[in-house]
């Protein structure tokens with residue numbers, strides 16, 4: 001196969017994987033906040049309780065074929081389900097593209113794990129205004145394991161830079177949590193920060209700084225937009241987890257070139 005054909009095949013494969021894992025992500029988003037098993041029972045229609053058949057559980061396609069209705073009772077099925085699946089597919093392709101062009105494919109398993117879990121955490125935080133320990137705490141170990149795997153696969157990341165990433169992210173997020181007495185940042189954000197800081201720091205110190213700045217810039221813009229739309233008053237709280245995760249994505253995808261442009265390559 002030519003290089004272009006190989007890349008196209010890899011992109012299709014990653015997109016398909018993203019759809020399938022995104023479908024599982026929908027189960028995680030619905031059940032983890034309620035401390036229910038993500039394995040049993042099988043998915044059922046929330047309206048009539050009918051089990052969802054295998055042929056009706058194909059990511060995106062089933063939703064389209066069923067025209068957003070339950071086969072048993074005809075209840076409307078939210079467009080959120082196929083959108084989460086599509087987002088996971090796009091994330092997997094974007095992360096795969098980044099790892100390939102940056103020559104850091106050893107880091108891809110950890111990036112894909114974060115792509116999926118990060119999407120789930122963002123949706124759960126929007127829904128419930130919390131980041132469950134059941135996801136944030138295991139991801140500390142998954143991140144450490146994923147970085148070790150990357151090192152074994154020859155990825156050039158540095159443990160020292162990863163440690164600095166942890167210090168910067170935990171320092172800023174934990175500091176804001178302490179200063180605001182938990183009103184600006186939640187404890188869930190503090191538990192999320194070290195993993196994201198380690199991942200970004202491992203890529204480069206500049207990525208960790210750009211990712212954190214991006215989280216606050218995007219968060220501030222979203223806050224202003226919501227206030228203009230009168231959907232959030234000064235006292236209302238906006239979940240910050242999605243912005244930490246979005247900032248991380250920005251830090252991964254474009255952190256190094258941005259850092260190099262601003263600091264002339266001195267940082268990272």
Ligand SMILES: [Zn+2]
Nearest residue numbers: 045048070073
């Ligand atoms: Zn139904």
